[in-house]
Amino acid sequence: MPVNICVLAKQVVDPEMPAAAFRIDPDARQVVPPANIPPVVNGFDENAVEAALQIKDEQGANITVISSGTTFALDVMKKPLSMGADELVLLQDDAFANSVDSFFTVQLLTAAINKLGGFDLIICGRQASDWDNAQVPLGVAETLGMACITLGKKVDVQDSKVVVERLAPDGFEVVEADMPALVTVSNELGQPRYPTLRGIMAATRKRPTVWTTGDLDIDDARLEPRLTLHDLFVPERDQDCEIIEGDDDIDAARRLALRLREDRLI
Protein backbone atom coordinates (compact mmCIF):
# COMPACT_ATOMS: atom_id res chain seq x y z
CA MET A 1 0.00 0.00 0.00
CA PRO A 2 1.43 3.38 -0.92
CA VAL A 3 1.85 5.66 2.09
CA ASN A 4 -0.55 8.58 2.12
CA ILE A 5 1.71 11.55 2.93
CA CYS A 6 0.96 15.22 3.45
CA VAL A 7 3.71 17.85 3.31
CA LEU A 8 3.04 21.33 4.68
CA ALA A 9 4.92 23.98 2.69
CA LYS A 10 5.02 27.75 2.94
CA GLN A 11 5.89 30.44 0.43
CA VAL A 12 8.38 32.87 1.98
CA VAL A 13 10.48 35.85 0.90
CA ASP A 14 13.88 34.58 -0.18
CA PRO A 15 16.02 34.43 2.98
CA GLU A 16 19.15 34.57 0.81
CA MET A 17 18.28 38.04 -0.47
CA PRO A 18 20.91 40.72 0.15
CA ALA A 19 20.57 42.32 3.60
CA ALA A 20 20.12 45.70 1.90
CA ALA A 21 16.92 44.44 0.22
CA PHE A 22 15.26 43.69 3.57
CA ARG A 23 12.68 46.39 4.29
CA ILE A 24 9.75 46.65 6.62
CA ASP A 25 6.67 48.84 6.50
CA PRO A 26 6.50 50.02 10.12
CA ASP A 27 2.91 51.27 9.83
CA ALA A 28 1.58 48.06 8.33
CA ARG A 29 3.97 46.12 10.61
CA GLN A 30 4.90 43.91 7.67
CA VAL A 31 7.96 42.98 5.71
CA VAL A 32 7.89 44.46 2.21
CA PRO A 33 8.61 41.70 -0.30
CA PRO A 34 11.56 42.83 -2.45
CA ALA A 35 10.44 43.82 -5.93
CA ASN A 36 12.96 41.94 -8.05
CA ILE A 37 13.56 38.88 -5.92
CA PRO A 38 10.95 36.13 -6.34
CA PRO A 39 9.64 34.29 -3.28
CA VAL A 40 10.75 30.72 -2.58
CA VAL A 41 9.40 27.60 -0.95
CA ASN A 42 10.62 27.67 2.67
CA GLY A 43 13.93 25.77 2.73
CA PHE A 44 13.04 23.36 5.53
CA ASP A 45 9.78 22.58 3.71
CA GLU A 46 11.80 21.54 0.65
CA ASN A 47 13.64 19.18 3.01
CA ALA A 48 10.19 17.85 3.99
CA VAL A 49 9.30 17.29 0.32
CA GLU A 50 12.60 15.45 -0.13
CA ALA A 51 11.89 13.23 2.90
CA ALA A 52 8.48 12.35 1.45
CA LEU A 53 9.97 11.63 -1.99
CA GLN A 54 12.55 9.28 -0.48
CA ILE A 55 9.69 7.26 1.03
CA LYS A 56 7.90 7.36 -2.33
CA ASP A 57 11.05 6.08 -4.08
CA GLU A 58 11.42 3.31 -1.52
CA GLN A 59 7.90 1.90 -1.32
CA GLY A 60 5.43 4.13 -3.12
CA ALA A 61 3.52 7.07 -1.71
CA ASN A 62 0.91 9.60 -2.63
CA ILE A 63 2.18 13.04 -1.66
CA THR A 64 -0.18 15.98 -1.14
CA VAL A 65 1.38 19.37 -0.50
CA ILE A 66 -0.73 21.89 1.43
CA SER A 67 0.16 25.56 1.67
CA SER A 68 -1.61 28.54 3.21
CA GLY A 69 -1.14 32.21 2.41
CA THR A 70 -2.71 35.41 1.11
CA THR A 71 -1.36 35.15 -2.42
CA PHE A 72 0.76 32.61 -4.21
CA ALA A 73 3.35 32.70 -6.95
CA LEU A 74 2.01 29.58 -8.63
CA ASP A 75 5.25 28.76 -10.46
CA VAL A 76 7.09 28.86 -7.12
CA MET A 77 4.55 26.77 -5.23
CA LYS A 78 4.48 24.18 -8.01
CA LYS A 79 8.12 23.33 -7.31
CA PRO A 80 7.23 20.42 -4.96
CA LEU A 81 5.08 19.00 -7.79
CA SER A 82 7.98 19.29 -10.23
CA MET A 83 10.20 17.52 -7.68
CA GLY A 84 7.72 14.63 -7.70
CA ALA A 85 4.83 15.37 -5.32
CA ASP A 86 1.37 14.42 -6.57
CA GLU A 87 -1.18 17.01 -5.45
CA LEU A 88 -1.14 20.68 -4.43
CA VAL A 89 -3.77 22.26 -2.18
CA LEU A 90 -3.62 26.03 -1.66
CA LEU A 91 -5.50 27.62 1.22
CA GLN A 92 -5.80 31.20 0.09
CA ASP A 93 -7.37 33.91 2.17
CA ASP A 94 -6.59 37.53 3.07
CA ALA A 95 -6.90 36.50 6.71
CA PHE A 96 -3.44 34.94 6.40
CA ALA A 97 -1.88 38.40 6.46
CA ASN A 98 -1.76 37.85 10.22
CA SER A 99 0.99 35.30 9.82
CA VAL A 100 2.34 36.05 13.29
CA ASP A 101 -0.46 33.92 14.72
CA SER A 102 0.32 30.24 14.26
CA PHE A 103 -2.88 29.24 16.04
CA PHE A 104 -4.98 30.61 13.20
CA THR A 105 -2.86 28.91 10.54
CA VAL A 106 -3.21 25.58 12.34
CA GLN A 107 -7.02 25.83 12.38
CA LEU A 108 -7.05 26.21 8.59
CA LEU A 109 -4.49 23.49 7.93
CA THR A 110 -6.12 20.93 10.21
CA ALA A 111 -9.55 21.65 8.73
CA ALA A 112 -8.10 21.07 5.25
CA ILE A 113 -6.36 17.87 6.37
CA ASN A 114 -9.64 16.59 7.81
CA LYS A 115 -11.51 17.57 4.63
CA LEU A 116 -8.98 15.56 2.62
CA GLY A 117 -9.69 12.53 4.81
CA GLY A 118 -6.49 12.56 6.86
CA PHE A 119 -3.03 11.13 6.16
CA ASP A 120 -0.77 8.32 7.40
CA LEU A 121 2.14 10.70 7.72
CA ILE A 122 2.49 14.48 7.80
CA ILE A 123 5.99 15.86 7.16
CA CYS A 124 6.86 19.51 7.83
CA GLY A 125 9.92 21.74 7.87
CA ARG A 126 11.09 22.53 11.39
CA GLN A 127 10.25 26.23 11.00
CA ALA A 128 9.60 28.87 8.35
CA SER A 129 12.39 31.32 7.59
CA ASP A 130 10.06 34.34 7.78
CA TRP A 131 8.42 34.34 11.21
CA ASP A 132 10.63 31.56 12.64
CA ASN A 133 7.69 30.49 14.77
CA ALA A 134 8.36 26.74 14.71
CA GLN A 135 4.84 26.23 16.03
CA VAL A 136 2.55 25.16 13.18
CA PRO A 137 3.71 21.51 12.89
CA LEU A 138 3.46 20.95 16.64
CA GLY A 139 0.06 22.64 16.70
CA VAL A 140 -1.19 20.43 13.87
CA ALA A 141 -0.03 17.31 15.73
CA GLU A 142 -1.67 18.46 18.98
CA THR A 143 -4.91 19.48 17.28
CA LEU A 144 -5.20 16.19 15.39
CA GLY A 145 -3.96 14.13 18.35
CA MET A 146 -1.13 12.61 16.31
CA ALA A 147 2.21 11.23 17.47
CA CYS A 148 4.83 13.92 16.94
CA ILE A 149 8.58 13.59 16.29
CA THR A 150 10.62 16.75 15.75
CA LEU A 151 13.95 17.60 14.08
CA GLY A 152 14.31 14.56 11.87
CA LYS A 153 17.40 14.07 9.72
CA LYS A 154 16.18 10.77 8.27
CA VAL A 155 12.62 9.48 7.93
CA ASP A 156 11.73 5.88 7.11
CA VAL A 157 8.39 4.07 6.98
CA GLN A 158 8.47 0.45 8.13
CA ASP A 159 5.09 -1.27 7.84
CA SER A 160 2.70 0.75 10.00
CA LYS A 161 5.28 2.83 11.81
CA VAL A 162 7.57 5.74 11.07
CA VAL A 163 11.21 5.58 12.21
CA VAL A 164 13.09 8.87 12.53
CA GLU A 165 16.68 9.80 13.23
CA ARG A 166 16.14 12.83 15.43
CA LEU A 167 18.80 15.49 16.01
CA ALA A 168 20.05 15.81 19.58
CA PRO A 169 22.59 18.37 20.88
CA ASP A 170 25.28 15.68 21.10
CA GLY A 171 24.35 13.35 18.26
CA PHE A 172 20.99 11.83 17.37
CA GLU A 173 18.39 9.42 18.66
CA VAL A 174 16.27 6.93 16.76
CA VAL A 175 12.59 7.49 17.56
CA GLU A 176 9.63 5.55 16.22
CA ALA A 177 5.86 5.92 16.32
CA ASP A 178 2.84 4.14 14.96
CA MET A 179 1.18 6.06 12.14
CA PRO A 180 -0.64 8.35 11.79
CA ALA A 181 2.21 10.56 12.88
CA LEU A 182 3.70 13.98 12.20
CA VAL A 183 7.43 14.49 11.70
CA THR A 184 9.38 17.76 11.37
CA VAL A 185 12.66 17.74 9.47
CA SER A 186 15.76 19.91 9.49
CA ASN A 187 18.39 20.86 6.91
CA GLU A 188 20.58 17.99 8.15
CA LEU A 189 18.29 15.74 6.06
CA GLY A 190 20.38 16.82 3.06
CA GLN A 191 19.95 18.74 -0.16
CA PRO A 192 16.48 18.49 -1.71
CA ARG A 193 16.54 17.09 -5.23
CA TYR A 194 16.27 19.33 -8.26
CA PRO A 195 13.13 19.14 -10.39
CA THR A 196 13.57 17.09 -13.55
CA LEU A 197 12.43 18.36 -16.93
CA ARG A 198 9.78 15.63 -16.96
CA GLY A 199 8.69 16.69 -13.48
CA ILE A 200 8.40 20.31 -14.56
CA MET A 201 6.27 19.31 -17.58
CA ALA A 202 3.99 17.19 -15.40
CA ALA A 203 3.66 19.98 -12.83
CA THR A 204 2.69 22.46 -15.54
CA ARG A 205 -0.36 20.37 -16.38
CA LYS A 206 -1.48 19.96 -12.77
CA ARG A 207 -4.03 22.36 -11.32
CA PRO A 208 -3.94 23.04 -7.60
CA THR A 209 -7.06 22.76 -5.47
CA VAL A 210 -7.76 26.23 -4.04
CA TRP A 211 -9.85 26.66 -0.90
CA THR A 212 -10.67 29.74 1.16
CA THR A 213 -11.63 29.86 4.82
CA GLY A 214 -15.29 29.60 3.76
CA ASP A 215 -14.67 26.20 2.17
CA LEU A 216 -13.47 24.78 5.47
CA ASP A 217 -15.45 23.70 8.49
CA ILE A 218 -14.04 25.68 11.42
CA ASP A 219 -15.59 26.79 14.69
CA ASP A 220 -15.57 30.63 14.71
CA ALA A 221 -14.25 30.74 18.28
CA ARG A 222 -11.08 29.02 17.12
CA LEU A 223 -10.45 31.69 14.50
CA GLU A 224 -10.08 34.46 17.06
CA PRO A 225 -6.49 35.72 17.19
CA ARG A 226 -4.24 34.31 19.90
CA LEU A 227 -1.40 36.75 19.31
CA THR A 228 -1.30 40.47 18.63
CA LEU A 229 1.59 42.15 16.84
CA HIS A 230 2.34 45.53 18.44
CA ASP A 231 5.49 46.52 16.63
CA LEU A 232 7.95 45.35 14.01
CA PHE A 233 11.33 47.03 13.65
CA VAL A 234 14.86 46.49 12.39
CA PRO A 235 17.24 46.35 15.35
CA GLU A 236 20.02 48.91 15.38
CA ARG A 237 23.56 47.71 15.43
CA ASP A 238 25.83 49.93 17.46
CA GLN A 239 29.04 47.92 17.14
CA ASP A 240 31.97 49.92 15.76
CA CYS A 241 34.39 47.50 14.21
CA GLU A 242 38.05 48.27 14.70
CA ILE A 243 39.73 47.13 11.50
CA ILE A 244 43.22 45.87 12.31
CA GLU A 245 45.53 46.86 9.47
CA GLY A 246 49.06 45.79 8.72
CA ASP A 247 51.68 45.71 5.98
CA ASP A 248 50.03 42.56 4.69
CA ASP A 249 47.60 39.88 5.88
CA ILE A 250 50.30 38.18 7.98
CA ASP A 251 51.24 41.42 9.71
CA ALA A 252 47.55 42.24 10.33
CA ALA A 253 47.07 38.78 11.88
CA ARG A 254 50.02 39.38 14.26
CA ARG A 255 48.63 42.77 15.24
CA LEU A 256 45.21 41.20 15.85
CA ALA A 257 46.72 38.69 18.28
CA LEU A 258 48.56 41.46 20.12
CA ARG A 259 45.41 43.60 20.26
CA LEU A 260 43.39 40.69 21.73
CA ARG A 261 46.15 40.13 24.27
CA GLU A 262 46.18 43.83 25.18
CA ASP A 263 42.42 43.69 25.81
CA ARG A 264 42.92 40.53 27.91
CA LEU A 265 40.68 38.47 25.63
CA ILE A 266 43.34 35.80 25.11
Add this chain to the structure above:
Amino acid sequence: MADATGILVFGDAPDGQLASTAQELLAAGRSLADALNQELAVAVIGSDVADAPQQAIAHGADKAYAVTSPALADYHPDLYLSAMQTVAAEANPGIILIARNNEGRELAPRLAFRLGVGLAQDCLEVSADAGTGRLLANRPVYGGSAIAVVSCTQTPQIAAIRPKTYEPMDADAGRTGQVVAFPVDIDAGAAKTRVVDVVKEEAEGIKLEDARIVVSGGRGLGGPEPFSQLEELAGLLGGAVGASRAAVDSGWVPANYQVGLTGKTITPDLYITVAISGASQHMAGCSGSKAIVAINKDADANIFKEARYGVVGDWEKVIPALTETVRELTQS
Protein backbone atom coordinates in the same frame (compact mmCIF):
# COMPACT_ATOMS: atom_id res chain seq x y z
CA MET B 1 -9.40 31.24 33.08
CA ALA B 2 -10.79 33.58 35.68
CA ASP B 3 -8.55 34.80 38.47
CA ALA B 4 -5.45 33.41 36.84
CA THR B 5 -2.53 35.17 38.46
CA GLY B 6 1.17 34.79 39.10
CA ILE B 7 4.02 33.58 36.95
CA LEU B 8 4.83 29.91 36.52
CA VAL B 9 8.25 28.90 35.24
CA PHE B 10 9.08 25.38 34.06
CA GLY B 11 12.55 24.22 35.02
CA ASP B 12 14.41 21.00 34.54
CA ALA B 13 16.89 19.51 36.95
CA PRO B 14 19.07 16.86 35.37
CA ASP B 15 20.90 14.95 38.12
CA GLY B 16 19.01 16.92 40.77
CA GLN B 17 20.73 20.22 39.89
CA LEU B 18 18.61 23.10 38.66
CA ALA B 19 19.55 23.70 35.00
CA SER B 20 21.11 27.04 34.03
CA THR B 21 18.22 27.66 31.60
CA ALA B 22 15.84 27.35 34.57
CA GLN B 23 17.90 29.91 36.48
CA GLU B 24 17.63 32.24 33.48
CA LEU B 25 13.84 31.80 33.39
CA LEU B 26 13.68 32.61 37.09
CA ALA B 27 15.55 35.86 36.46
CA ALA B 28 13.05 36.78 33.71
CA GLY B 29 10.14 35.65 35.89
CA ARG B 30 11.39 37.57 38.93
CA SER B 31 11.43 40.87 37.06
CA LEU B 32 7.86 40.24 35.80
CA ALA B 33 6.67 39.19 39.26
CA ASP B 34 8.12 42.32 40.85
CA ALA B 35 6.67 44.59 38.15
CA LEU B 36 3.22 43.01 38.55
CA ASN B 37 3.48 42.46 42.30
CA GLN B 38 2.62 38.80 41.80
CA GLU B 39 4.00 35.47 42.93
CA LEU B 40 6.75 33.64 41.04
CA ALA B 41 6.32 29.88 41.09
CA VAL B 42 8.52 27.24 39.52
CA ALA B 43 7.65 23.67 38.54
CA VAL B 44 10.63 21.33 38.60
CA ILE B 45 9.82 18.10 36.76
CA GLY B 46 11.49 14.69 37.14
CA SER B 47 11.38 11.34 38.90
CA ASP B 48 13.47 12.70 41.77
CA VAL B 49 14.19 16.42 41.72
CA ALA B 50 16.35 16.33 44.90
CA ASP B 51 16.85 19.83 46.28
CA ALA B 52 16.42 21.58 42.92
CA PRO B 53 13.18 23.24 44.19
CA GLN B 54 15.17 24.74 47.09
CA GLN B 55 17.82 25.90 44.60
CA ALA B 56 15.03 27.53 42.57
CA ILE B 57 13.92 29.48 45.63
CA ALA B 58 17.50 30.64 46.18
CA HIS B 59 17.44 31.79 42.54
CA GLY B 60 14.31 33.88 42.93
CA ALA B 61 11.17 31.70 43.17
CA ASP B 62 8.51 32.29 45.86
CA LYS B 63 7.06 28.83 45.49
CA ALA B 64 8.43 25.62 44.01
CA TYR B 65 6.40 22.63 42.88
CA ALA B 66 8.35 19.38 42.98
CA VAL B 67 6.50 17.64 40.15
CA THR B 68 7.45 13.99 40.37
CA SER B 69 6.51 10.61 38.93
CA PRO B 70 8.58 7.51 38.22
CA ALA B 71 7.45 7.92 34.57
CA LEU B 72 9.30 11.26 34.38
CA ALA B 73 12.79 9.81 34.94
CA ASP B 74 13.76 10.41 31.31
CA TYR B 75 12.53 13.27 29.17
CA HIS B 76 9.60 12.28 26.99
CA PRO B 77 7.58 15.10 25.41
CA ASP B 78 4.20 13.35 25.73
CA LEU B 79 4.70 12.53 29.42
CA TYR B 80 6.29 15.87 30.36
CA LEU B 81 3.42 17.68 28.63
CA SER B 82 0.94 15.74 30.67
CA ALA B 83 2.76 16.74 33.88
CA MET B 84 2.98 20.37 32.75
CA GLN B 85 -0.71 20.50 31.98
CA THR B 86 -1.56 19.10 35.43
CA VAL B 87 0.61 21.57 37.32
CA ALA B 88 -0.59 24.48 35.16
CA ALA B 89 -4.19 23.62 36.09
CA GLU B 90 -3.24 23.57 39.78
CA ALA B 91 -1.16 26.77 39.77
CA ASN B 92 -3.58 28.64 37.44
CA PRO B 93 -0.94 31.21 36.42
CA GLY B 94 -1.45 34.35 34.36
CA ILE B 95 1.92 33.86 32.67
CA ILE B 96 3.96 30.74 31.86
CA LEU B 97 7.65 30.88 30.89
CA ILE B 98 9.43 27.97 29.20
CA ALA B 99 13.03 27.78 28.00
CA ARG B 100 13.36 27.47 24.23
CA ASN B 101 16.03 24.79 24.62
CA ASN B 102 15.98 21.43 22.89
CA GLU B 103 13.02 20.22 24.96
CA GLY B 104 11.20 23.56 25.08
CA ARG B 105 11.24 23.76 21.28
CA GLU B 106 8.57 21.05 21.30
CA LEU B 107 7.01 21.48 24.75
CA ALA B 108 6.13 25.18 24.55
CA PRO B 109 4.11 25.11 21.29
CA ARG B 110 2.41 21.86 22.23
CA LEU B 111 1.40 23.14 25.67
CA ALA B 112 0.03 26.35 24.12
CA PHE B 113 -2.04 24.43 21.60
CA ARG B 114 -3.23 22.00 24.23
CA LEU B 115 -4.45 24.94 26.33
CA GLY B 116 -5.87 26.72 23.26
CA VAL B 117 -3.77 29.85 23.82
CA GLY B 118 -1.05 31.74 21.94
CA LEU B 119 2.69 31.39 22.41
CA ALA B 120 5.28 34.15 22.09
CA GLN B 121 8.11 32.09 20.62
CA ASP B 122 11.88 32.50 21.03
CA CYS B 123 11.76 35.71 23.10
CA LEU B 124 14.81 37.86 23.82
CA GLU B 125 13.00 40.01 26.35
CA VAL B 126 9.69 39.91 28.21
CA SER B 127 8.13 42.75 30.16
CA ALA B 128 4.78 43.69 31.65
CA ASP B 129 2.81 46.43 29.89
CA ALA B 130 2.52 49.25 32.43
CA GLY B 131 -1.09 49.98 31.53
CA THR B 132 -2.67 46.57 31.02
CA GLY B 133 -0.32 44.31 32.97
CA ARG B 134 -0.21 42.05 29.91
CA LEU B 135 3.00 40.37 28.83
CA LEU B 136 4.95 42.07 26.03
CA ALA B 137 7.53 39.92 24.28
CA ASN B 138 10.34 40.95 21.93
CA ARG B 139 11.22 38.22 19.52
CA PRO B 140 13.46 38.07 16.46
CA VAL B 141 11.81 37.17 13.15
CA TYR B 142 13.12 36.75 9.61
CA GLY B 143 16.24 35.09 10.95
CA GLY B 144 16.90 38.02 13.28
CA SER B 145 16.64 40.72 10.59
CA ALA B 146 13.69 42.24 12.46
CA ILE B 147 12.25 42.25 15.96
CA ALA B 148 8.53 41.73 16.55
CA VAL B 149 6.78 42.86 19.72
CA VAL B 150 3.88 40.53 20.41
CA SER B 151 1.38 39.82 23.15
CA CYS B 152 -0.98 36.94 23.84
CA THR B 153 -4.71 37.60 23.75
CA GLN B 154 -5.70 34.74 26.07
CA THR B 155 -4.69 33.47 29.50
CA PRO B 156 -2.37 31.91 30.43
CA GLN B 157 0.06 33.95 28.37
CA ILE B 158 2.97 31.74 27.37
CA ALA B 159 6.45 32.81 26.34
CA ALA B 160 9.39 30.64 25.30
CA ILE B 161 12.65 32.38 26.20
CA ARG B 162 15.80 31.98 24.10
CA PRO B 163 18.56 30.45 26.26
CA LYS B 164 21.38 32.71 27.44
CA THR B 165 19.47 35.95 26.98
CA TYR B 166 18.79 36.42 30.70
CA GLU B 167 21.53 36.40 33.29
CA PRO B 168 20.68 34.17 36.29
CA MET B 169 20.47 35.92 39.64
CA ASP B 170 23.10 34.98 42.20
CA ALA B 171 21.84 32.20 44.45
CA ASP B 172 20.81 33.56 47.83
CA ALA B 173 20.46 30.74 50.35
CA GLY B 174 18.75 33.18 52.70
CA ARG B 175 15.71 33.58 50.43
CA THR B 176 12.63 31.80 51.71
CA GLY B 177 9.78 30.20 49.83
CA GLN B 178 7.37 27.33 49.89
CA VAL B 179 8.24 23.92 48.44
CA VAL B 180 5.12 22.00 47.39
CA ALA B 181 5.46 18.25 46.88
CA PHE B 182 3.37 17.59 43.78
CA PRO B 183 3.42 13.93 42.80
CA VAL B 184 1.59 13.37 39.51
CA ASP B 185 -0.03 10.26 38.13
CA ILE B 186 1.55 9.77 34.71
CA ASP B 187 0.73 6.77 32.55
CA ALA B 188 3.95 5.85 30.72
CA GLY B 189 1.78 3.93 28.25
CA ALA B 190 0.35 7.23 27.00
CA ALA B 191 3.61 8.01 25.20
CA LYS B 192 2.99 7.90 21.46
CA THR B 193 6.66 7.75 20.47
CA ARG B 194 9.49 5.44 21.52
CA VAL B 195 13.22 6.14 21.61
CA VAL B 196 14.82 2.94 20.32
CA ASP B 197 18.45 4.05 20.12
CA VAL B 198 20.69 6.94 21.18
CA VAL B 199 23.82 7.73 19.16
CA LYS B 200 26.42 10.10 20.63
CA GLU B 201 28.52 12.18 18.26
CA GLU B 202 30.24 14.26 20.90
CA ALA B 203 33.08 16.43 19.65
CA GLU B 204 36.32 15.96 21.54
CA GLY B 205 37.47 18.53 24.04
CA ILE B 206 35.50 21.37 25.55
CA LYS B 207 31.79 21.67 24.71
CA LEU B 208 30.89 24.39 22.24
CA GLU B 209 28.13 25.77 24.49
CA ASP B 210 30.48 26.03 27.48
CA ALA B 211 33.60 27.34 25.78
CA ARG B 212 34.93 30.78 26.79
CA ILE B 213 36.52 31.14 23.36
CA VAL B 214 35.03 29.81 20.13
CA VAL B 215 36.59 29.75 16.65
CA SER B 216 34.05 29.20 13.84
CA GLY B 217 34.47 28.62 10.13
CA GLY B 218 32.10 29.28 7.27
CA ARG B 219 31.43 28.79 3.60
CA GLY B 220 34.52 30.77 2.61
CA LEU B 221 36.83 28.05 3.93
CA GLY B 222 35.94 26.06 0.84
CA GLY B 223 36.26 22.57 2.30
CA PRO B 224 36.67 20.42 5.40
CA GLU B 225 40.49 20.55 5.64
CA PRO B 226 40.84 24.12 6.96
CA PHE B 227 38.87 23.14 10.06
CA SER B 228 41.98 21.34 11.33
CA GLN B 229 43.70 24.75 11.39
CA LEU B 230 40.78 26.16 13.37
CA GLU B 231 41.05 23.20 15.77
CA GLU B 232 44.70 24.03 16.30
CA LEU B 233 43.98 27.70 17.04
CA ALA B 234 41.07 26.81 19.33
CA GLY B 235 43.23 24.26 21.10
CA LEU B 236 45.90 26.86 21.86
CA LEU B 237 43.22 29.20 23.23
CA GLY B 238 41.50 26.50 25.28
CA GLY B 239 38.41 26.99 23.15
CA ALA B 240 36.06 25.04 20.91
CA VAL B 241 35.35 25.01 17.17
CA GLY B 242 31.99 25.88 15.63
CA ALA B 243 30.66 26.39 12.13
CA SER B 244 28.06 28.21 10.10
CA ARG B 245 25.13 26.33 8.63
CA ALA B 246 26.71 26.57 5.17
CA ALA B 247 29.72 24.57 6.39
CA VAL B 248 27.45 21.97 8.01
CA ASP B 249 25.19 21.68 4.96
CA SER B 250 28.30 21.13 2.81
CA GLY B 251 29.18 18.18 5.02
CA TRP B 252 32.52 19.64 6.18
CA VAL B 253 31.72 19.25 9.89
CA PRO B 254 28.99 17.40 11.86
CA ALA B 255 25.64 19.05 12.59
CA ASN B 256 26.46 19.60 16.26
CA TYR B 257 29.09 22.19 15.24
CA GLN B 258 26.39 24.50 13.93
CA VAL B 259 26.03 27.91 15.58
CA GLY B 260 22.92 29.88 14.68
CA LEU B 261 19.18 30.14 14.71
CA THR B 262 18.67 26.43 14.11
CA GLY B 263 21.93 25.36 15.72
CA LYS B 264 23.53 26.17 19.03
CA THR B 265 23.29 29.43 20.94
CA ILE B 266 26.67 30.42 22.33
CA THR B 267 27.80 33.36 24.47
CA PRO B 268 31.59 33.10 24.66
CA ASP B 269 33.83 35.94 25.83
CA LEU B 270 35.61 35.82 22.49
CA TYR B 271 34.13 34.61 19.21
CA ILE B 272 36.52 34.40 16.26
CA THR B 273 34.73 34.01 12.92
CA VAL B 274 36.70 32.85 9.93
CA ALA B 275 35.28 33.27 6.41
CA ILE B 276 31.77 33.71 7.80
CA SER B 277 29.64 36.38 6.14
CA GLY B 278 27.53 37.03 9.23
CA ALA B 279 24.02 36.34 7.93
CA SER B 280 21.41 37.17 10.55
CA GLN B 281 20.57 33.46 10.91
CA HIS B 282 24.14 32.85 12.08
CA MET B 283 24.26 35.92 14.31
CA ALA B 284 21.10 34.70 16.04
CA GLY B 285 23.24 32.03 17.68
CA CYS B 286 26.21 34.17 18.70
CA SER B 287 25.09 37.78 19.13
CA GLY B 288 25.45 37.42 22.90
CA SER B 289 29.22 36.97 22.52
CA LYS B 290 31.17 39.59 24.49
CA ALA B 291 33.63 40.28 21.64
CA ILE B 292 33.46 39.12 18.04
CA VAL B 293 36.44 39.00 15.68
CA ALA B 294 35.77 38.97 11.94
CA ILE B 295 38.30 37.54 9.51
CA ASN B 296 36.93 37.84 6.00
CA LYS B 297 38.30 38.99 2.68
CA ASP B 298 35.09 40.83 1.77
CA ALA B 299 35.22 44.23 3.48
CA ASP B 300 31.48 44.64 2.87
CA ALA B 301 30.53 41.40 4.64
CA ASN B 302 27.84 41.85 7.26
CA ILE B 303 30.07 40.30 9.91
CA PHE B 304 32.09 43.55 10.11
CA LYS B 305 28.92 45.32 11.29
CA GLU B 306 28.69 42.88 14.20
CA ALA B 307 32.36 42.53 15.12
CA ARG B 308 34.51 44.51 17.56
CA TYR B 309 37.75 43.63 15.74
CA GLY B 310 38.17 42.86 12.08
CA VAL B 311 40.84 41.79 9.65
CA VAL B 312 40.02 42.20 5.99
CA GLY B 313 42.18 39.53 4.49
CA ASP B 314 42.63 36.03 3.19
CA TRP B 315 42.12 33.44 5.97
CA GLU B 316 44.78 31.21 4.40
CA LYS B 317 47.39 33.83 5.34
CA VAL B 318 45.73 35.25 8.46
CA ILE B 319 45.04 32.03 10.37
CA PRO B 320 48.58 30.55 10.32
CA ALA B 321 50.07 33.91 11.37
CA LEU B 322 47.43 34.41 14.05
CA THR B 323 47.99 30.89 15.35
CA GLU B 324 51.76 31.38 15.44
CA THR B 325 51.50 34.67 17.34
CA VAL B 326 48.99 33.20 19.77
CA ARG B 327 51.41 30.31 20.35
CA GLU B 328 54.21 32.76 21.15
CA LEU B 329 51.97 34.80 23.45
CA THR B 330 50.44 31.91 25.34
CA GLN B 331 53.62 29.90 25.75
CA SER B 332 55.93 32.77 26.69
